[in-house]
Amino acid sequence: MHFFKNDEFAFDSYSPIEKFGEGIISYSHIKSISFPSATKVKEIPTSAFQGCQHLSSIETPLSVERIERSAFYETILESIPFHPDSRLQCIGVQPFSHCTRLTLIEIPSSVQVFSNYAFHDSSCQTITFAPNSQLETIGVECSRDW
DSSP, X not given: XXXXXXXXXXXXXXXXXOOOOXXXXXXXXXXXXXXOTTOOOOEEOTTTTTTOTTXXXXXXXXXXXXXXXXXXXXXXXXXXXXXXXXXXXXXXXXXXXXXXXXXXXXXXXXXOEEOTTTTTTOOOOEEEEOTTOOOOEEOTTSSTTO
């Protein structure tokens, strides 16, 4: 299960959830998202947190393998921390587009696909790739500077 508390969206530590629906809380007033360390969530779905214009913090779970289309579109995330042993494999189309406060992101070495327009019209200034990157595909216009 999940809950809201003081503008935070969180999954409880006993949640067996591996997947949640598209646009689950898009356009809400949440400020942060947290997942328990033992979460089994494998995907941040399409438009999950799109338009959450107060969203400034997320703890990205180790278990996530995919971040889908527009997942964080129009949020105010400043950075997106990933666990060093992240299982993330695919960054979908436009997940961080129009993120006006995003300044840096380090792409985990496990990422193989970096889709189109990933940071389109965002303010991201620094995109780095972790050592031993497994990246195979970079889509068009991932960043306005590429």
